[in-house]
Amino acid sequence: MTVAGSRKATVTLPSDTQIxxxxxxxxxxxxxxxxxxxPELVRRWWHANRGEMxxxxxxxxxxGKWRYAMHAEGFGEVGFHGEYxxxxxxxxxxxxxxxxxxxxxxxxxxxxxxxxTELDGRTLMTVLVEHPTKEGRDMHIESxxxxxxxDAMNLLEGVAAELR
Amino acid sequence: MARAATxxxxxxAVAEPRRxxxxxxxxxxxxxxxxxxxxxxxxxxxxxxxxxxxxxVGAVEVRGDGRRRLYRLNGAALKPIHDWVQGYxxxxxxxxxxxxxxxxxLNEEEEGR
Numbered sequence: 001m002t003v004a005g006s007r008k009a010t011v012t013l014p015s016d017t018q019i020x021x022x023x024x025x026x027x028x029x030x031x032x033x034x035x036x037x038x039p040e041l042v043r044r045w046w047h048a049n050r051g052e053m054x055x056x057x058x059x060x061x062x063x064g065k066w067r068y069a070m071h072a073e074g075f076g077e078v079g080f081h082g083e084y085x086x087x088x089x090x091x092x093x094x095x096x097x098x099x100x101x102x103x104x105x106x107x108x109x110x111x112x113x114x115x116x117t118e119l120d121g122r123t124l125m126t127v128l129v130e131h132p133t134k135e136g137r138d139m140h141i142e143s144x145x146x147x148x149x150x151d152a153m154n155l156l157e158g159v160a161a162e163l164r
Numbered sequence: 165m166a167r168a169a170t171x172x173x174x175x176x177a178v179a180e181p182r183r184x185x186x187x188x189x190x191x192x193x194x195x196x197x198x199x200x201x202x203x204x205x206x207x208x209x210x211x212x213x214x215x216x217x218x219x220x221v222g223a224v225e226v227r228g229d230g231r232r233r234l235y236r237l238n239g240a241a242l243k244p245i246h247d248w249v250q251g252y253x254x255x256x257x258x259x260x261x262x263x264x265x266x267x268x269x270l271n272e273e274e275e276g277r
Contacts, residue, residue, distance in 0.1 A: 009256035016179035027267040045262035
């Protein structure tokens, strides 16, 4: 294991329509922000070792659209898209996120809020995924569960479900 | 959708903070409802309502012991949620490990200036 590998992401369920992801990085928030919002940098980490990223489009302005897609080994193409709602440089980013693998993806889009808080050169990141309805949350969960039920698909579990 | 409905319901049952508290207490062993009322500081009808939701998804089971009813945790019903969260966590952990590599390079570039 690398040193980085010891810092696991923490996932909690604050309410019945929310998922919260938390993680600390050994870098100032300006750099985390840059890596999160620059297409050629996103391409290098978003794939989570599940395959190759095939699309990474970022129109970084309020009202601008984004779209990520990847070819996940053993699963096929998975795509996500959304729109930037609020941009507070280096600290807060609100965007919508639709998983293209479910019907009426846009109607069930989640709202994601990224926050970055820096302390002593380290940055605490939180990503709050809020589904507009319990139905949307259930679809998100269920799309992941079906694959998760097959052992061979374990690695793809997150990608299949929601992975933005 | 139907076959996963129970799981989604369990997720729902567990998303409520008070119900998670109940599960935490029951993780320590079987308890009568009065114990749960004392632990949570809630009115008994409210605790009973939460217990009913948890029983409906199988997260909690009950048995009679004389005049008392004892509640206990059924971890198996919660396993799908645990597995889902774990899978989600693993994917994000791997993603962030890649991000660490990118950040390491950006850090070096900054320092090199």
